[in-house]
Amino acid sequence: MAAPREQPERSKILTDLRLDRSHLVSPSKSLILSCGAMDSTLKEKTLDKIAVVNLSRHYLKNLGSLPLCSALKICILSRNYITKIDALANCPNLIKLDLHGNHIINLPDGYFWSDLKFLQVLFLHDNIIGDIRTVKSLFSCPSLVVLTLFDTPVSLVPNYRHHIVNGILSLKALDHFVIADEEIIEDCLRRKSFRALSLHLFFHLTAPPKISTWQSELAHFRTLLSTINNILAHHSPVLIIQRWSRGFLTRRKLRVPGSRNDNYEQTKKLSVELCSRGIHVLEDGSVWVAGSRGKDDGRCNSIQLQIDKNKLQIDLLEDRCEANEITSGLYPPISQWKMENTPNLKPNKSKVFHPRTFREPAFDPNSDRARLL
Template identity: 60%
Template sequence: MACVRERVCSKISTDMRHLVNNTHLVSPSESLILLRGEMDNMYKEKKLEEIVVINLSGHYLINLGYLTNCWALRICILSRNYITDIDALSYCPHLIKLDVHANHITDLPDEFFWSNMICLQILYLHDNIIGDLNSIKPLYYCPSLIVLTLFDTPVSLVPKYRHNLVNNIWTLKVLDNFVIADEEVIEDCLHSDQFKALSPHFLIHLPEPPQISTWQSELKHIEDLFSLVNNILTHRSPVLIIQRWVRGHMTRKKLSRAFLNPRKHQRSQVAGELCEQGIHVLDDGNMWVEGSTEDDQCNAVGLQVDINKLQLELLEDRCEAKEITSGIFPCISHWRKSNTPHLKPKKSSIFQPRTFREPMFDPQSDDVRLL
């Protein structure tokens, strides 16, 4: 009786396997890709070479079929199928996200394939049959990879599997369900529990993909994922915390020189301009001109100092409201009413008579001077 039951079960399993191989497993046709694919502009007519998003999850696919004609493909979701080879995706070099988890993949493409994927940032390979550590070494050549999943595969049980991937893919920030900590990439780096690798602080739950995959929804999904990763690194990476504090200190120091002491900053600018013209300003305030006599130095320095003093006065007296003041009030940017509550302008100082000077022309020079 037992032998009969085994024969019946084996026959049923053979028939079911034959039925699945001949009926259920399909190759993605052009009509299926146009039906499930999306373009960046949903109001245009769908064309195979302009499809940017394709979601064929759980469609019993055995190969890639007409996906090789989707040259503009950016988001490719082929999870929960029976695909064993993804080499044909070399015709889609603009991929940003590739999801092929829960398939029958045993070997990955070579280095040339991954080096051409210059835009690929998210790669889901978990729940496959990848068992050899050498088979994942071509991933080292992927130039922009940020998120990679290989859990629930035989290769994830190999000793130092995570160490090899983290230290060979320099752009990687997330491996499996954990954000990469500084302790994993810096030798002999010891931190407290809140910065320790593989701690609950670095655990990340990958967001569920949208049920209806469109270009906008997939971009929003990728943006949320990267925002979550960057938020964890901002608070749990000592290197980034130190860099942030140093950049803030240097920025505040630079701004304090320019804005907290504007007169000194303006004088340094004027001294720099004079130095370019051959006029040097010494620490004691004296000036000298290169390659000239003492009289020429005095005349040149006097003329240049008068011009620069005039420019400096205009800069110092310029107010934020760009109004012409009477001259008895300080600059609006520095004056506070609370500092001078009893200050009242005098009419005699406001309405001062103006004197006009006649110009004097020198026929031997082009300069015009005022008397």
């Protein structure tokens, strides 16, 4: 007698669920316009110009008219009942897509994600994604930086983090942790502060702004990326070594004499004097002058500048030299130049131009014009 009584109760529960399911809606044009915003207030609000839309907790069952928003850049569809997102292929300008808390089981194929070339942030946590093969389609996304898949069945697969981290080359953060160097570099040295899944690499997913405008959502997006980049800059050995190397090479290339150098003033005066004579100073400390001293044999005088602790010495060496550092591939080396064939040669004005001679005009009484003698 107990079994027949339970059947009406179960049927009542199923009918209640069906009633709740019938309350789900499809986003219409008016709903998208009311919840959307544009990147400029001067434009008229239309579907093809909307840049941000926030439809969180709106009991959505599908995407509806959302694919008409071709200029959409930030799309927030969290806490709904969406199962398929293939229609978002008509929104290729997306940079952030929030789909957490939905009923997504399978993801689109690799062609879908390869078309989203600007997508950098993707939230897929708290869904029903359980097959690791459907997640591998995300490997085609070229610019993905942040991905969340926690609280999904696929996050329980052994070595799931290893497969995703080494499959998406542009990825910097997965779930709540920034990707460590030892996760993508084989036999990487392990230290406590650089170890994978350490507290130093943990970051919080901050709450989105209460009012979704283009400025607020873009600021939230940039804050998330800057936080991840800051963590990587201080806890990635590869980036630390690269930063030190670039700084050293830049300071070496742009080095100037220090103010404590005793020969600084003397060197400054000497450099001014050399520049007035058309002498080039190279990066290695040597100076070169192109040309000859009254000779047309094509030689150049190399002036070697040697700075000692107590004196400055200039050695003039007459020899043939090739200053490849100050010539381009369009011209031959300096030793092969000829002064008369040099395109930048300034001729001697005294030899080219003759002195002017002024002639007095002679006036003819029978004509109105003057004639030069």
